[in-house]
Amino acid sequence: MAKTSLDKSKIKILLLEGIHQSAVDNFLNAGYTNIEHLSTSLDEETLIEKIRDVHFIGIRSRTQLNERVFAAAEKLTAVGCFCIGTNQVDLNAALARGIPVFNAPYSNTRSVAELVLAETIMLLRGIPEKSTRAHEGGWLKSAKNSHEARGKTLGIIGYGSIGAQLSVLAESVGLDVIYYDVVTKLAMGNARQVGSLEELLARADVVTLHVPDVPSTRWMITKEQFALMKPGSIFINASRGSTVVIEDLAEAIKAGKLLGAAVDVFPSEPKSNDEEFVSPLRGLANVILTPHIGGSTLEAQENIGVEVSEKLITYSDNGTTITSVNFPEVALPAHPDKHRLLHIHENVPGVMSEINRVLSENDINISGQFLQTNEKVGYVVIDVDKAYGVKALEALKQVDHTLRTRVLYSETNYQD
Ligand SMILES: NC(=O)C1=CN([C@@H]2O[C@H](COP(=O)(O)OP(=O)(O)OC[C@H]3O[C@@H](n4cnc5c(N)ncnc54)[C@H](O)[C@@H]3O)[C@@H](O)[C@H]2O)C=CC1
């Protein structure tokens, strides 16, 4: 088993928001036993207190890791977002402290695509309203405003992992698919990319959003965009609540411009299942409201638990940062007979020569070196002979612009 600089039982892991047990099992199997596993998110003050002695934190979309939280997280080594979105994490604050952030870019995409296809069909048939009326003792048997999906046009905004999968599923029930993306994307099946958002809005019977929360998508759908949509069309958002002006959506539905909507994500979401959900969409007919559960299936959550815990374990055991969303990516081989030094520094000229100088001045023999940088940070990994572990780490700590250092001891000569 790989040896880290700290005894694994001293490496504290905090998992929030009901992360799947598969993650806990994975950590335990890898020798990490100091795990706190909570079913909820934490408010900022509690999180700040708790994170002080945490080495690895696992969160989902609800926990905000901002500058204040990072400032308190003195021992934090890496962050795992057990979801796709990383907008809840101040990635620059993490990077400035030499903390890589990982996520699970694919594991819940199918769950979202299935839900959106199901909602498309339900909304085209006016099922939410008919079902609500039946529960109340009413009987809305009518074909008015009810349509088959076959031959209707589905407009997908953001043709990434979710949008592209939805495209394939949608064609299988006879929907014609068009999509708009800021990047030219390979079309699945018979889908066609359109040149502008305006064109997509004007042509689609059902519009669905699958973009990340980035500056270009903030409030990208407002009353102006609803005005461009076909009368009687349907709008779906399972991306982020920051993309749509929700009051404008409520207006478009009340005015009868849209026949229905399904919304899974909101500008403001309850912090826990005990908090009231407040929204201008509440009570509107033919509107499906779901509590941010697009990716919440047992299958997705189990896979995410495995995927992200593996990334954290690999970083802890071996230093590999492949697929990190904010950090220079380095893929590293095993180091059975060498100690491994990890040095994270500000990316300014001269740091590498300084590192090599201090190692050479201390007569430390380098047997392997790996370097990757991004705009702000450099990540260098140096394998050295087993005799030099602690000495070399101390030398590296003296280098100007150092953000963080760690040593991973040789698997054949563990020193705590
Ligand atoms: N409701 C839920 O539970 C879930 C929500 N999500 C959300 O869905 C988002 C999308 O997920 P993926 O498809 O996996 O992401 P992705 O990164 O694979 O795809 C996003 C696509 O949006 C495009 N895009 C970016 N800015 C755009 C703009 N201004 N206009 C048009 N297209 C733009 C990108 O080029 C990319 O093709 C995530 O970022 C996350 O916020 C993801 C999983 C679950």
Ligand SMILES: O=C(O)C(=O)COP(=O)(O)O
């Ligand atoms: O994967 C994402 O980005 C999601 O929005 C899902 O978030 P969750 O893990 O359900 O809090």
